[in-house]
Amino acid sequence: MNNRIQELRTKRGWSQADLATRLDVSRQTVNALERGRYDPSLPLAFRIASLFELSIEDIFRP
Amino acid sequence: MNNRIQELRTKRGWSQADLATRLDVSRQTVNALERGRYDPSLPLAFRIASLFELSIEDIFRP
DNA sequence: ATCTTATGTAAAGGACACTTTACACGAGGT
């Protein structure tokens, strides 16, 4: 599952650690998501979409 | 996380086993999702949304 | 040259997502 997390994060000038804090996950989790090591849980996907004010479908594509 | 899976399934006259087949998961997984025992993975959430022709946000709410 | 910041990665562990097999129960049809 492809995602635009890195693009959306850097567009805002945030580090992975910044984003991790805002999502209430570890920095390693943000790194793993950006590098495609695994997909987020559904609740985390909702937090990501809400933070970036986009729909889940706009950020992730199957 | 709340979801409308049972409502959408019964509206179509499908059994849990019918839905499981269409989603390519076990019947127990459908039952667990409907009963709120756990949330689907993100890929499965996409398959559910696609099957019902709705957005993930229309089916699940945090 | 040293320090800091950002990123990538590893290992070990806990919790969750999903499987298969199996059993129980109620409702309806014959």
Next chain:
DNA sequence: ACCTCGTGTAAAGTGTCCTTTACATAAGAT
């Protein structure tokens, strides 16, 4: 009485999600 169908649940196993701790490296600032 029996059979089938739909649903609920349990136990054991596998893999994924996410954690903490820890180390490595590159780039930039001083």
